Each structure stands twice: as C-alpha cells, then as structure tokens.
Amino acid sequence: xxxxxxxxxxxxxxxxxxxxxxxxxxxxxxxxxxxxxxxxxxxxxxxxxxxxxxxxxxxxxxxxxxxxxxxxxxxxxxxxxxxxxxxxxxxxxxxxxxxxxxxxxxxxxxxxxxxxxxxxxxxxxxxxxxxxxxxxxxxxxxxxxxxxxxxxxxxxxxxxxxxxxxxxxxxxxxxxxxxxxxxxxxxxxxxxxxxxxxxxxxxxxxxxxxxxxxxxxxxxxxxxxxxxxxxxxxxxxxxxxxxxxxxxxxxxxxxxxxxxxxxxxxxxxxxxxxxxxxxxxxxxxxxxxxxxxxxxxxxxxxxxxxxxxxxxxxxxxxxxxxxxxxxxxxxxxxxxxxxxxxxxxxxxxxxxxxxxxxxxxxxxxxxxxxxxxxxxx
Amino acid sequence: xxxxxxxxxxxxxxxxxxxxxxxxxxxxxxxxxxxxxxxxxxxxxxxxxxxxxxxxxxxxxxxxxxxxxxxxxxxxxxxxxxxxxxxxxxxxxxxxxxxxxxxxxxxxxxxxxxxxxxxxxxxxxxxxxxxxxxxxxxxxxxxxxxxxxxxxxxxxxxxxxxxxxxxxxxxxxxxxxxxxxxxxxxxxxxxxxxxxxxxxxxxxxxxxxxxxxxxxxxxxxxxxxxxxxxxxxxxxxxxxxxxxxxxxxxxxxxxxxxxxxxxxxxxxxxxxxxxxxxxx
Numbered sequence: 001x002x003x004x005x006x007x008x009x010x011x012x013x014x015x016x017x018x019x020x021x022x023x024x025x026x027x028x029x030x031x032x033x034x035x036x037x038x039x040x041x042x043x044x045x046x047x048x049x050x051x052x053x054x055x056x057x058x059x060x061x062x063x064x065x066x067x068x069x070x071x072x073x074x075x076x077x078x079x080x081x082x083x084x085x086x087x088x089x090x091x092x093x094x095x096x097x098x099x100x101x102x103x104x105x106x107x108x109x110x111x112x113x114x115x116x117x118x119x120x121x122x123x124x125x126x127x128x129x130x131x132x133x134x135x136x137x138x139x140x141x142x143x144x145x146x147x148x149x150x151x152x153x154x155x156x157x158x159x160x161x162x163x164x165x166x167x168x169x170x171x172x173x174x175x176x177x178x179x180x181x182x183x184x185x186x187x188x189x190x191x192x193x194x195x196x197x198x199x200x201x202x203x204x205x206x207x208x209x210x211x212x213x214x215x216x217x218x219x220x221x222x223x224x225x226x227x228x229x230x231x232x233x234x235x236x237x238x239x240x241x242x243x244x245x246x247x248x249x250x251x252x253x254x255x256x257x258x259x260x261x262x263x264x265x266x267x268x269x270x271x272x273x274x275x276x277x278x279x280x281x282x283x284x285x286x287x288x289x290x291x292x293x294x295x296x297x298x299x300x301x302x303x304x305x306x307x308x309x310x311x312x313x314x315x316x317x318x319x320x321x322x323x324x325x326x327x328x329x330x331x332x333x334x335x336x337x338x339x340x341x342x343x344x345x346x347x348x349x350x351x352x353x354x355x356x357x358x359x360x361x362x363x364x365x366x367x368x369x370x371x372x373x374x375x376x377x
Numbered sequence: 378x379x380x381x382x383x384x385x386x387x388x389x390x391x392x393x394x395x396x397x398x399x400x401x402x403x404x405x406x407x408x409x410x411x412x413x414x415x416x417x418x419x420x421x422x423x424x425x426x427x428x429x430x431x432x433x434x435x436x437x438x439x440x441x442x443x444x445x446x447x448x449x450x451x452x453x454x455x456x457x458x459x460x461x462x463x464x465x466x467x468x469x470x471x472x473x474x475x476x477x478x479x480x481x482x483x484x485x486x487x488x489x490x491x492x493x494x495x496x497x498x499x500x501x502x503x504x505x506x507x508x509x510x511x512x513x514x515x516x517x518x519x520x521x522x523x524x525x526x527x528x529x530x531x532x533x534x535x536x537x538x539x540x541x542x543x544x545x546x547x548x549x550x551x552x553x554x555x556x557x558x559x560x561x562x563x564x565x566x567x568x569x570x571x572x573x574x575x576x577x578x579x580x581x582x583x584x585x586x587x588x589x590x591x592x593x594x595x596x597x598x599x600x601x602x603x604x605x606x607x608x609x610x611x612x613x614x615x616x617x618x619x620x621x622x623x624x625x626x627x628x629x630x631x632x633x634x635x636x637x638x639x640x641x642x643x644x645x646x647x648x649x650x651x652x653x654x655x656x657x
Contacts, residue, residue, distance in 0.1 A: 185498075185520070190603050190614070235520045236603025251498050251520065365621075372614070373432035376439065376606045 004360035005113030006193055006284065007060075007092065009154065009258065012240035054083045055296045055304055059111035061088030067320045068111075072308045084304065091289075093120055100125040100292050108294040108301050114357040117148030117287045127290045133302040138309040138327045140344060142354050143285040149305060150285040152314070152323040155259040155343040155352060156194030157281045163273035164253040173202035173280045176254055177226060179233055184253030187246050188227070190236040192367045193360070194282040197353065198256050199226035201280045211356045220367055228374040236375065247274065259343045263322025266341060276341065278348035284355035285326060318342055406633075409626045416623035423627035433611070433628065437635070440608045443525060443597070444590035448537075450530040451586045452579060455537030459578075463545035477538050485532055489599045492528040493519065496600070520602025528596045536589060537582040544578025580647045584640070591636050608632050 055076075059068055065088035073084035091110035097120065099105050112120070120126045126147040136144045143150030158176065160169045164184055170176050176186060176198070188195050200210050200223045213219035227234070235252055237243035243257040247265050262276045288308075290301050307313075314325030315333045324343035325331065331345045339345050343352070413423055427433050462473050480488060495501045496518035503515040518524055548571070556566040594609040601607075606614070608628060615625035643649065 231604065234602075234604065238598075238603070249493075249497055249499065369430060369432060372606065372611075373430070373435070375604055377431055377435040 004115030004357045004364060005093065007090075007113075008239070009284070012258065012260065053296075054085065055108045055300060056085055056087055056106060057109045057111075057304075058087045058089065058091040058107045060090050063321050064088070064111075064323075067317060071313050071316045071320070072304075075313060076304055076307050079307070080303075082300065092116070096120060096289070096291055097123055097125050103293075105291050105293050105295060107291055108296040109304065110289050110291065111151060112148065112287050112289045114143075114145070114148070114285065114287050114355075115361060117145050117289050118357065118361075120289055121145070121147035125292055127292055127294070127298055129288075129290070129305070130298065130302045133299070134305045135309055138329060140283075140285060140326055140328060140349075140354070143287065143326060145287065148287040148289045150326040151288045151305075151308060152317060152326050153283050153285045153343050154323050155278060155281040155283045155348075156189075156198070156256055156355075157259045157262055157343075158198075158277040158279060159247065159255045159257050159262050159265070160275045160277070161247060161250065161253045161269070161273050162275050163270070164250060169275055169277075170254060171277065171279060173198045174204065176256075177202045177230055179230070182254065184233070185235055185251060186230065186233050187235050187237050187243060187252040187255035187257065189243075189256065190238045192364065192371045194284070194355065195227075195256060195371070196220070196223040196367060197282045198280060199223040202226055207280070207351070207353050210353055211359050214359060214363070220363060220370070224367070224370045224374045227371060231375050234375065244268075259324070259341070260322040263341055278343065279351045281343070281348070281352040282355050283324075283343055283349070283352045286323070410630055412622050413626035413630045416626070423623045424631075426624060427627050427631065432606075436606050436608050436611045437631075439522075439605065440591060440632075441635075443522065443529065443605070443607065444587050444593075446526055447529045447533055447590045448583050448587045450526065451533045451537035452583055454530065455534055455541055455582060456575075456579065458534075459538050459541040459545055462542055463548075464550075474542075477535050477542075480532075480535060485595050486599075488532055489528055489596045492524065492531070492596075492600060496524050496527070519600045520604070522601070522605050524600040524602075525597045525605045528600050529590060529593060532593075532596055533586045533590060536585045540581040540585060541575065541578040544575055544581075548574045577648075580643075584643055584647075584649075587639065588636055591639075592632065 055073075057068065057073060059065055065086050069084075069086045073086060076082065076084050087107070091107060091112060093112065093116035096107070096110055096112070096116075099107060117126070128146050129144070129149045131144070134149055136149075139150040140153065143153075158170065158173065162169050165182060168182065170178070170182050175182055188198075196214060197210050200213055200219065201207070203222060203226065205213050214223065235246060237246060237255070237257065240258055240261045243255060244261050244265055246252045247255065247257075248268060259276070259278075259281070262274075265274050266276070288305055290298070294301060309327050311325065311327050311330035311333050314327050314330040315335075318324055318330075318334060318338060318341075322341070324345075325334075326344065328344065328346070328349075331339075331342065334342050334345065340348075342348060414421065416423075458473075458477065462470060462477075466473050493500070497503070498515045498517075500518070502518060503512075506512045507515065518527075552570050552574070553566050556570045557563070561569070592609050593607060594613070597605050597607045598610050598613075601610075609632070612625045612628045612632075615621040615628065640649070
C-alpha cells in the first residue's frame with residue numbers, strides 16, 4: 001500500500017503563517033518561531049528538548065506549530081505542570097519509522113494522516129490509542145483508528161466569487177459544470193485528491209454513494225470524462241497559495257479549494273466577492289499517531305490527546321488557523337460569524353463526505369495519470 | 378616531447394572545470410539513468426509505461442511544438458533587431474546592445490511574473506483594452522498556450538539576437554555594395570548576398586533557443602495554468618507529487634535523448650562546428 005497522506009495539505013497550513021503574520025494575527029515572536037520550524041531559521045531541535053517529564057509533539061511547522069503550542073500545549077502545562085514542546089519538522093511516515101527502528105525515539109505524538117496511520121500500524125511502529133483515556137465519541141465518526149485518532153479537519157470546498165458571477169452563484173457541483181448559466185474560469189487542484197469526488201457528484205451521484213461509484217473503473221472514467229468536458233474552463237492550482245492568488249486576482253470565479261485557504265480569502269476579498277459552500281465538500285482529518293517506545297510514556301501522551309479534545313480548545317484552533325474541530329461537541333461553541341466557515345459544523349457535515357484514504361491507496365496513481373491526460377490531451 | 382607537455386598543460390588548465398562538470402553534472406545524470414532503469418523494478422518498465430501513456434505523448438508533442446514556435450518567433454523578431462543594430466544603429470549600438478542584454482540581469486521568475494501582471498484577467502493589457510472600449514469582457518491572454526509563447530519568446534529573445542548579431546557584425550558591407558553596384562535591387566542584394574552569409578548565425582541562434590526551450594520549466598508552469606504541461610513540468614509532477622522517481626527519471630532520459638537527436642539531425646543539415654563555434 002502506498003502512503004496516501006497529503007503532505008502538501010499539511011505544508012500548506014505551514015505557509016499560512018506568513019499570511020497571518022502580515023495580517024497582524026501572529027506576534028513577531030510567534031512568526032520567528034514559525035519560521036524556525038519551517039527551517040528558514042535554524043530550529044532548536046527536538047533532541048535538546050527530549051528530557052523526561054516532557055512531551056514532544058511534532059507537526060508540520062508554520063502557524064500550526066505556533067497555534068498548537070499556544071492552544072494545546074501551554075494550556076496542558078498550566079493544568080499539569082508538564083512541559084510540552086512542539087517540533088515543527090514534519091513527521092512523515094518514513095521519519096517516524098526510521099526513528100522507531102533506530103531505537104532513538106524522541107517524538108511522543110505526531111500529526112499524521114489516515115494513510116500514514118494505517119501503514120505505520122501495519123509496520124508495527126506505532127502504539128494503539130488507549131480509548132479508555134481518549135474519548136472515541138469526541139472525534140468525528142470514522143476518524144478513530146486502532147493506532148491513530150483524529151485531531152482536526154479541513155475540507156475541499158466549493159468557493160465562488162459572486163461579484164464575477166453577477167450574483168448568480170453555483171449551489172452544487174452540477175452547477176459548476178454548467179458553463180452556460182455560470183460562465184467564467186474554474187480552478188481545481190493539480191491532483192485528483194478531493195477533485196474526482198466533486199466530478200462524481202456533478203453527475204448526480206448522492207453523497208453516500210460517491211466512493212462506491214468511484215470504486216469501479218467506469219466510475220473513475222466517468223469522473224475523468226467530466227474534467228475533459230470542462231477543461232477549457234479550468235486553471236489548475238498546484239499549491240494552496242496558488243488557489244488563493246487565483247481568487248485574489250479574479251482569474252477564476254469558481255473553485256474547489258481547501259477550507260483553510262478559504263478562511264484566509266474571506267478576510268482578504270471585498271465584501272460580497274467571496275463565498276464558500278460546504279455542499280458536496282470532502283472533509284479530511286489530521287490524525288495523531290504515537291510512536292512506539294515514546295520517551296514520555298503511553299499514558300501521558302494519551303492524557304494529552306484527551307486534553308486536546310476539549311471543545312473550547314478546538315474552537316480556538318478554528319479561530320486562529322481555520323482548521324475545523326474534530327470534536328462534534330465543539331460546534332455550538334463556535335462564534336456565530338465563524339460557524340458557516342467551520343468544516344465540521346453539523347450543517348456543513350451533513351452535506352459533506354469523509355475523504356477515503358483506502359480509495360486513494362488503491363486508485364490514486366492510475367487516476368492521476370488519467371486526470372493529467374484529460375486536462376492536456 | 379615538448380609538444381606533449383604543452384598539451385598536458387592545456388589539459389591541466391581545463392581540469393578544474395572538467396572536474397566540476399563530472400562531479401556535479403555527469404555523475405548525477407548517470408545516477409538518473411540508473412534510477413530510470415532500476416526503480417521500482419529493474420528493467421525497461423518505466424519506458425514501456427511512458428510509451429503507453431497518452432499524457433506523456435501529448436506532453437512531448439506539446440513541448441516540441443512550443444519550442445518550435447518559440448524558436449520561430451525569436452528568429453523573426455531577433456533577426457530584425459540584430460540586422461538593425463549591426464547595420465543602422467551607429468552611435469546607438471552600445472545602448473541597443475545594453476537593452477538586449479538587460480533582461481539577463483532579471484531572473485526568469487520575475488520576468489514571468491511580470492507577464493502575469495500584464496496578461497491577467499484584470500491585468501494591464503485587458504484593463505487598457507477595456508477602458509478604451511475595444512473589448513467588453515477580458516480576453517484570455519494567459520493560462521493557455523498563447524500566454525506561455527508570449528512569455529517564452531520574450532525570455533529567449535536575447536539567445537537568438539546575440540549569436541545573429543555576432544555573425545552579422547563580421548559581415549563586410551562590401552559584398553552588398555558590390556551587388557548594388559552591379560545593379561541588384563535592395564531586396565535581391567539582401568536575399569542573395571546578405572542573407573546567405575547570416576545563415577550560420579541564424580542556425581546557432583535557432584539551436585540555442587530550441588534546445589533551451591525544450592527543457593524550459595518556470596514560464597510554462599506559471600503561465601500555462603496547468604494545461605500547458607511541458608515535459609520538464611511533467612517530470613517535477615511525477616517526482617514531487619507521486620514520488621515516482623522511476624518514471625520521472627525515465628522521462629528526463631527521454632528528454633535528453635530527444636534533445637540529442639535534434640542536435641544530430643541538425644548536424645546533417647548544418648555545420649554545427651561553424652554554427653556554434655565560429656562567428657563568421
């Protein structure tokens with residue numbers, strides 16, 4: 001099985017640091033720390049920190065590192081007196097495996113993805129989540145694995161610019177494929193992740209059946225054919241910042257982009273020129289994994305994961321960086337003006353499907369090839 | 378004996394440059410060749426996959442088409458510029474030369490971004506056209522092949538002008554004068570006397586631009602909107618997006634061979650040595 005974790009999505013959350021700093025939402029100290037995590041300034045590495053009675057949490061740097069430190073780690077230290085530090089060097093599955101196999105584990109908790117979590121479990125380098133400490137009911141259904149549990153979510157959403165569309169905004173993916181009533185350019189990711197799903201929904205397939213349909217060769221081909229049909233109206237985005245620029249420069253009127261980028265765009269675009277719909281969105285979770293023989297011990301880490309499940313902390317996360325709470329109980333605490341932008345609010349959840357890593361493990365490589373072909377040939 | 382040690386001295390002089398080439402170019406390229414044949418399994422699997430993929434085929438055709446059109450555009454525009462500079466610029470020659478060379482001081486990335494500013498949907502060109510009432514809705518000037526070609530011709534232009542200029546400056550004006558004196562019209566004198574003498578310059582400019590265009594990456598990636606996928610971008614795509622080093626390497630081997638073939642074919646029609654090395 002290939003690793004289907006979307007490392008680019010994680011890196012993108014790191015890039016958002018720069019934007020936040022510009023908007024004055026990150027302190028200078030926070031920005032310097034984030035840059036350190038990104039490797040632009042030499043980071044004080046985890047080894048120096050890995051003493052007993054300390055938890056080392058690893059994520060992908062950027063604002064996410066800063067926010068993680070402030071929202072989850074510092075609050076945990078306040079409660080328990082146990083220091084928690086964040087290392088933003090990017091815990092790829094390969095690194096976790098290498099660390100465990102070399103016997104020099106310095107990481108306690110890693111922000112990974114479902115694809116990596118499954119592989120790492122098969123390779124026997126991660127620990128089972130102790131669901132007597134971590135509450136299974138406090139994560140989205142489908143994000144509690146044996147050796148991994150959800151920590152936050154982001155979505156692929158339908159973003160539109162009502163100004164360019166004359167106020168007539170597409171309501172679903174079928175509308176997006178209707179170029180007669182909704183003229184203008186669209187943007188899709190330069191990868192099938194989260195994209196084939198929308199093309200499948202555009203054919204009228206109900207949410208619950210999307211991955212069933214995509215499970216067949218005909219289903220994949222039909223989805224690809226939709227892109228071939230629309231390609232004269234497509235500009236692709238490679239990175240999260242690409243998608244953001246395309247909207248800012250009014251190059252596109254419609255797009256399938258990350259909700260975290262949409263969260264930035266809503267503040268940057270003029271009133272009435274940016275809109276997001278979670279109708280037909282694809283919601284993807286980040287997953288915590290715990291390496292075997294972690295220095296802080298199993299129980300301590302499980303307690304920390306449980307701490308992170310607190311709804312009020314999860315809401316803060318959304319406010320600061322746009323990643324949605326994994327805990328459904330957090331939704332009522334989200335401020336009213338942010339609720340429509342929350343990927344995991346009950347209203348938004350009802351219209352989305354959960355990103356299926358198993359499908360990507362099986363089909364992604366061949367689907368990507370066909371996708372490129374549809375766009376250029 | 379004396380002559381031999383003389384030769385040795387020359388070899389010693391080029392040794393540092395050669396060492397850098399071998400260490401940082403030849404050696405890595407061989408590594409790429411190895412990966413192309415060994416990952417994920419040993420054999421020609423990557424090349425079979427490549428040959429069967431219609432996306433790869435399209436990308437190759439596209440790459441050669443873009444390179445060919447860019448070359449043609451650069452030659453036509455560049456010839457006029459080189460001709461004007463070498464024959465009519467007079468005192469202005471240094472200034473005009475500076476203008477040709479100036480873009481070299483600005484990175485390709487910046488130059489490509491400038492085209493985004495100019496050609497965008499709400500870019501300078503579209504805004505001007507709209508304000509003057511020539512168009513109602515913005516034209517699609519980029520995120521397609523047109524945008525890529527405009528920017529590539531701009532970036533490549535100096536590579537066409539400079540060899541042609543060097544060549545033209547070596548041509549004595551006596552020949553054209555003689556032809557005119559013998560009663561040839563201006564056009565005939567140009568076509569039959571001047572132009573044939575500039576062919577080596579044109580050829581070296583063409584080869585330079587074509588070969589550089591084949592491997593071009595930044596400009597198509599920025600202005601193509603993902604639909605003008607040149608081979609070099611496709612290689613990046615395979616390696617960065619899918620960690621598919623085997624196929625990525627196989628593609629770059631194929632590009633290298635294709636480029637070599639172009640040179641070989643060109644060598645049948647042009648004297649490469651005189652086109653590339655002698656500026657007469």
